[in-house]
Amino acid sequence: MNGTTGQSSHRDRVWSVAEHLDDVLSKIHPLEPIELQLLDAQGCVLVEDVTVPLALPPFDNSSMDGYAVRVADVAGATPEFPAALTVIGDVAAGSGEAPAVGPGEAARIMTGAPVPPGADAVVPVEWTDGGSGQGPAAAMRAHSAAPQDAAGEVRVHRPATAGAHIRTRGSDVSAGESALRAGTVLGPPQIGLLAAIGRGSVRVHPRPRVVVVSTGSELVQPGEALGPGQIYDSNSFQLTAAARDAGAIAYRVGAVADDAETLRATLEDQLIRADILVTSGGVSVGAYDVVKETLTDLSAEEGSVEFRKLAMQPGKPQGFGLIGPDRTPLLALPGNPVSSYISFELFVRPAIRTLMGLPDVHRETLRAECTEAVTASPAGRRQFLRGSYDPEAGTVTPVGGASSHLIKALARANALIIVPEDTTEVAAGSTVDVVPLG
Ligand SMILES: Nc1nc2c(c(=O)[nH]1)N[C@H]1C(S)=C(S)[C@@H](COP(=O)(O)OP(=O)(O)OC[C@H]3O[C@@H](n4cnc5c(N)ncnc54)[C@H](O)[C@@H]3O)O[C@H]1N2
Numbered sequence: 001m002n003g004t005t006g007q008s009s010h011r012d013r014v015w016s017v018a019e020h021l022d023d024v025l026s027k028i029h030p031l032e033p034i035e036l037q038l039l040d041a042q043g044c045v046l047v048e049d050v051t052v053p054l055a056l057p058p059f060d061n062s063s064m065d066g067y068a069v070r071v072a073d074v075a076g077a078t079p080e081f082p083a084a085l086t087v088i089g090d091v092a093a094g095s096g097e098a099p100a101v102g103p104g105e106a107a108r109i110m111t112g113a114p115v116p117p118g119a120d121a122v123v124p125v126e127w128t129d130g131g132s133g134q135g136p137a138a139a140m141r142a143h144s145a146a147p148q149d150a151a152g153e154v155r156v157h158r159p160a161t162a163g164a165h166i167r168t169r170g171s172d173v174s175a176g177e178s179a180l181r182a183g184t185v186l187g188p189p190q191i192g193l194l195a196a197i198g199r200g201s202v203r204v205h206p207r208p209r210v211v212v213v214s215t216g217s218e219l220v221q222p223g224e225a226l227g228p229g230q231i232y233d234s235n236s237f238q239l240t241a242a243a244r245d246a247g248a249i250a251y252r253v254g255a256v257a258d259d260a261e262t263l264r265a266t267l268e269d270q271l272i273r274a275d276i277l278v279t280s281g282g283v284s285v286g287a288y289d290v291v292k293e294t295l296t297d298l299s300a301e302e303g304s305v306e307f308r309k310l311a312m313q314p315g316k317p318q319g320f321g322l323i324g325p326d327r328t329p330l331l332a333l334p335g336n337p338v339s340s341y342i343s344f345e346l347f348v349r350p351a352i353r354t355l356m357g358l359p360d361v362h363r364e365t366l367r368a369e370c371t372e373a374v375t376a377s378p379a380g381r382r383q384f385l386r387g388s389y390d391p392e393a394g395t396v397t398p399v400g401g402a403s404s405h406l407i408k409a410l411a412r413a414n415a416l417i418i419v420p421e422d423t424t425e426v427a428a429g430s431t432v433d434v435v436p437l438g
């Protein structure tokens, strides 16, 4: 075998979807953890075990707006024979000093306010006359309108058991307990817990910064007028949105013309803010396939990107490599809009989620009954059709054809239908693999 033959057989090798994905993911690792403010850490993976520094609640407090009383004083109270207690003042939430409640006394108390010393139960205001001397109260009057209600007498109509309507210190969580373990994905309740225990920031794997560059001299920015032979650049918008959706901080770089020097300069500029670079277009076998031209045969210092053929449809031509001083991953996706989106779903999304250290990097694959026949799926290539999946019925219906320029059909689909490499036809009513999107 001479050198030329060796090179061409390498170039002609067809990679399976799984081989390409394994290659990409084997070269990508979770980003170095950093300390982030709580809301910036939303959706990120915690890298530290967090211990509770203080009990929650930090003090015994009322779960009702009402009166802090002594159980013995209200024993046997009824509407006919209420317990009359002297109101010694108000305890509002946030109140640092609470008056001691002695025998025959009550303190008016608000939800969340510390239970004053001497009191061992809270009766809701609805169990009392609210100090009005009339029947049962529905609510307290605002302090600003009726300051006299913080004094005087209150009639309690029902007895209370010890501890009634009191949330005791530590009843949620005790000091020293584990709050969250490393590896937890921080959703709203976890962010809430961290704030409740006084943590302002946490160590997490940050969201990766994804730079999306589309290429093609035919591309025009939406909103501008189209000239002859021109089309709007939809991929950079679609892929930037998809990167955000996957959890990344995404930067869209407008379309770069099919000029190797311009693309090289653009990529060099963008490396500074990229944890991962995604390009669209220019990876097939044409005379103006600028991504391939620019990134093939890089110097050892510049990195290396390999262009390959995959046994899939759409999405056959793909590039992947590591470039720049930090060896930033670059995925070069094909330019056809459906091809670039499906390639993103299959390879970039798991890469982003791996960089985030997330536990589930792949979307779920389900089984569903295909309501229509699929004919002429290419032999030897895994086909990804667009489908409308109905989870209740357990069915999926192909949307549009197999061609990779059908943008409207993609926008109407909510799932991908997978037709395996060795299957060329799917009969209506048979079961297929489905990947719900979104
Ligand atoms: N002789 C061959 N031709 C092609 C082959 C092949 O094997 N032999 N493969 C085809 C397949 S499959 C694909 S996929 C495409 C991939 O081409 P490129 O990645 O080089 O993409 P372009 O040529 O730049 O564009 C393809 C198509 O998509 C449109 N496009 C590109 N970028 C955008 C964008 N940002 N927004 C909207 N539309 C975009 C572009 O105008 C072209 O129509 O190659 C086949 N050819």
Ligand code: MOO
Pocket: 312, 313, 314, 315, 316, 317, 334, 336, 339, 404
């Ligand atoms: O494989 Mo291309 O990605 O069919 O359109």
